Amino acid sequence: MPEKLDEKRYLSLRYKLLIPLMSLGVLMFVFGYYGAREYLRNTIYKIMDEEVASITEFVSNCMDEDQLQSLTTDLSGQDFSANWSDSMTDSRYWDQQYCLESVDDFNPRAELYTYYSVNDTTLANGLDQLTTLDPEYSYVFGETFTAADEEDMAYLLQGLKETTRYPELKYDEDYKVYYYAVVTPLRNSSDQIIGGLVTYLDAGNVVESLQVLSNYLIVIFIAAFIVISLLVLGITRNAMSELVDLQSTSKRVADGDYAPITLKSHSLEDEVTKLTGLFNVMLDKVREREQTLKAQVAELKIQIDMKKRSDDVKQIVESDFFKDLQQKAAKVRKQRDEKE
Secondary structure, eight states, rough: OOOOOOOOOOOOHHHHHHHHHHHHHHHHHHHHHHHHHHHHHHHHHHHHHHHHHHHHHHHHOOOOOHHHHHHHSSTOOOOOGGTTTTTTTOOOHHHHHHHHHHHHOOOEEEEEEEESSSSSSSSEEEEHHHHHHHHHGGGTTTEEEEEETTHHHHHHHTTTTTTOOOOSOOTTTTTTTEEEEEEEEEEOOSSSSSEEEEEEOHHHHHHHHHHHHHHHHHHHHHHHHHHHHHHHHHHHHHHHHHHHHHHHHHHHHHHOOOOOOOOOOOSSSOOHHHHHHHHHHHHHHHHHHHHHHHHHHHHHHHHHHHHHHHHHHHHHHSSSHHHHHHEEEHHHHHHHHHHH
């Protein structure tokens, strides 16, 4: 009796194929989604960079940086907070302030203000576009602040050296909107940096667009993932159906049934169809070999039976009883002959 195979943990070949393929699909989805999202984000940021550059150019054409420098020098240290902005009577301030105010007509999504350096660790507010547009929320001219007061201090200090873009969108708690922020150095006629210009660009539509695009990407990738999964399931199911036939046929062969597998029609062969065909060839040869062996066994059995009979006869003939019986028979025949 054949030994029973040890029972081991079983996992269908279909799932052995599906698990790595689905895992690969998930990784492709994750990297593809975030890669596409980052590409869209950088593309939108590039467009906003160009928009900020046009605003900066507009300001540079209408602002007198030399007059702004003299204003910050002459009025530095004065306190205007008591009745801001009515307490500001210097015409130089309003000349430059109207420049920032006019930006609202050029690009209503922009909000700007300037600042200047007091020392290495302290900065002061300069012009603020909101002084005329929304005084309640405007910065007071000359009011100083340090890193302890301003979380964006590092960007502002860097903006006194080179154009600096905030890496992430800035959220304004007062207006409940996202802003794209860029800091640009302000230079006088001698090309000396006399302060910085902060440009906030309303990014609400950008955030919405990015979110919509992200949602579309999710839908597209999920749809693609589902389609690919169904294709993989269909392909593996088709391949596995023939492997299951091979498995069931193997069990039949173990029980002595050598009926061949019915091959399905395929325009193109693959490894499984070739294996099925070879398996049928093997079944034919095993069946022929078994029939040959049965015939040989039957013939051998006959030969064994004949030899056994011959041996039995020889044993009887050579026995003392048979010899004595022969002698008696010979004696009886002799007596009968004498009587005749």
